[in-house]
Amino acid sequence: MHAALAPLAGLLGTFEGDGEGDYPTISPFRYRERVVFGHAGKPFVTYQQHTWQPDTDAPMHTEVGYLRVPGPAVDAPAGTTRVELVIAQPTGIVEVQEGTLEDGVLTLATTTVGRTATAKDVWSVRRTFALRDDLLVYDLWMAYAHVPDTHHLHAELRRTG
Ligand code: HEM
Incomplete structure (x- = not known):
């Protein structure tokens, strides 16, 4: 593992669990998720995410990306x-996010959305x-169409690998 990844070492592995989504323009929904964080000896973590419908197993959102540790600002x-x-999404969206890791919490916001x-x-x-420990909790907010920055996703995932 690249030395720059030491602060993110706890993330490496597989996490699975349940999520719930909401937004003012849609009905609330639930989903199941698997996330795999990996590394390749360079100063970035690979991120692969899949979600599916809990009752039918039908695939839902998926995305891939890289977490980078570029050194202190x-x-x-x-x-x-x-x-x-x-992050790249099959919905035609890419997110470029910047932020910090502090006390085990990653806080990120887009500087660019493509x-x-x-x-x-x-x-x-x-x-x-x-x-x-082995619990990964995340939240996501977005500004979409005429809706300002508003909550869309909350999930709680446990390490499974
Ligand atoms: C765990 C990941 C996610 C899941 C399970 C999920 C699920 C959903 C579902 C079920 C809907 C409502 C039905 C539909 O339009 O397909 C929806 C709508 C939407 N989601 Fe997500 N989503 C996820 C992540 C994201 C992300 C990362 C973004 C943006 C970067 C996003 C943007 C949107 C938008 C723009 C809508 C449309 C709202 C509307 O039509 O009014 N979603 N999402």
Whole structure:
């Protein structure tokens, strides 16, 4: 493992569990999720996510990306690790996120959202991931169409590998 990944070492592995989603424009929903964080000897963590419908096993959202540890920012508060996240989604959206790791909590927000011509009008995304022992809890907020930054996802995943 690359030495720069030491602050993120606890994430490496597989996590599975349940999530729930909401948003002002849609009906609430539930999902099951598996996330795999890996590494390849370089200063980034690979991220592969799959979700499916709990009753029918029908596939739902999926995404892949990289968590990067580029070294300390000049203006980073003491005790925090600067992190970057890039994510690609089959819905035609890419997220470029920047943030920090502090006390086991990753706090990230988009600096750029890329959209293909037919992608939905997502303007910004924020994500938090909190790792406590083998429990990974995350939340996601987005600004979409005419809705400002609003909660969309909450999930609690346990380490399974
Ligand atoms: C665990 C991951 C996710 C799951 C399970 C999930 C699930 C859903 C579901 C079931 C809907 C309502 C039906 C539909 O439009 O397909 C929805 C809508 C939507 N989601 Fe997600 N989603 C996930 C992640 C994301 C992410 C990462 C984004 C943006 C970056 C996003 C953006 C949207 C948008 C824009 C809508 C449409 C809202 C509307 O049509 O009014 N979702 N999502």
